[in-house]
Amino acid sequence: MYNKYKDVIKLYIEFLKKSFQSQFIYRANTLIRIFTSFIFVFIMANVWTALYSTTDGIVDGINLSEMLTYVLMVEVVRTVVLLPVSRYVAGRAKTGIVSIDFIRPINLKLCAIFNGLGENMLSIVFFVAPIVVIGSLIWGFVFPSRPFQMIFFIIALFMAVILYSTMEYIMGLTAFWTKTDFHINWIVNSFMTMFAGMTVPLWFYPKPIKLVADVLPFKYFIFEPINIFLGKVDFSGAINIIIMQFVWLGILLLIERFVWHFAQRVVTIQGG
């Protein structure tokens, strides 16, 4: 029994390695990607500095150096969390390769996740790490002051990966009907833009819009983990966030089951 699980894990790690390697081939683009990501962070740092210059230094309990750390942390968290799972699934649905996945003794969702992890781990090492190092040299970096912030941040980040890839997987499955994940991707991304806190943290949202963000799952992908990291929620607040992540995971898994059930039918009708 133990050996069986070991083999399964080995198999998925192989997926991760393969995708890591295939990304690594495009070394020429690496430098340019570091540069463009850095430009993005640089622009946002300019924007926040300009915004804070007209205030007395603290807005809604956040000062400029915490805000700049937030900008850098968004780069880290989005690279870890935003796995391109839907692209993988939709690509296989479109070309029909997915028919092989049905008879393979491996799990399509896990393949997609580990494939994405391979890509994103490379991004962390080669793109994000240099930017965070350079960024913190220029703008400083506010480290978590209490140990629970770091521990709960890591738990929340891990949960965010699972949550987000489940959502992406559901999006990918819709390609069984539409043959493309393009439209659903843009629409879900627009919700991410508004409610995940990628550009503007939810601290600064007006009340009504904050309320909408609070009842949607998107803030648990990006904003809440960083919120914990920066210590803007207390111990019980952090636990609350992680509980809510589990609740959302339950809801998403139910939706996934439902969609998967119908997706299989559509594929059967089409004959693969």
Added chain:
Amino acid sequence: MEYASLYWDFVKIKLKSIVEYPGAFWAETFAKFMGFASQFIVTFLLVYRFETLAGWTAYEILLFVSINITAYSLAGFFMFNPFAMLSMHIQQGTFDEMLTKPLNPFFYLCGKGFLYGYIGNLIASIGTMIIAIVNLDFNTTFYNMMMLIVFIIGGALIHCALFMFFNIPAFWIIKSDALITLKWSLDDFARYPLNIYNKFIQFFLIIIVPISFINFFPVAFLLGKDNIGFNPNLALLTPVIGIMLTVLGYKFFFFAVKHYSSTGS
């Protein structure tokens, strides 16, 4: 004139595909609308909480970003597909086919590549522009509206030129992905006003890659802003720069074609 009616024929063919696949068309329009509308909303919220971004209010920033996206979308209709796909055409050798047509190859490339997929962007950006104008102290006189249209067309021409200048090097380097990625970065700069950047970057965005003429100076001119450290009358250069750069881009294209040797595939 002959070319105009021929271009319209190309466009008609593309528009017919909307009738054929209405579902896909509306899905794409809605998806793009949501994508851009959400960006506008977030930019608004960003400035709204802090009241001002380097002397610009939230609605002024809305006008600022919506003019840029309107100009970009107008350019995108005609230029995105031809030039974003140029590197692929060259790699696969399909560009050689265009040289054999009894037509101006630039014209053929553009006609073939007309893209209707920017309607969603346009609805979002023009809608945002109207919201901004209604909420601003903006005199909707005939003169002001004419200037707004002139600026948008000038900005669209600058975007056209950017599409050309960043993609035409594909004739020499074949894979120009890196250059295109750099172009996206430049577009990021245009999302926020010029006066939040340092002198070096301001110089770069005025002289080297003049994207500040797309929206920064025009909006300053239209709103009569004198608290931004630049003379708003510089906006009058926008149409001139747009036309000049587009003509240069056109010349650059033929220069590249002249020195082009096929990949042989």
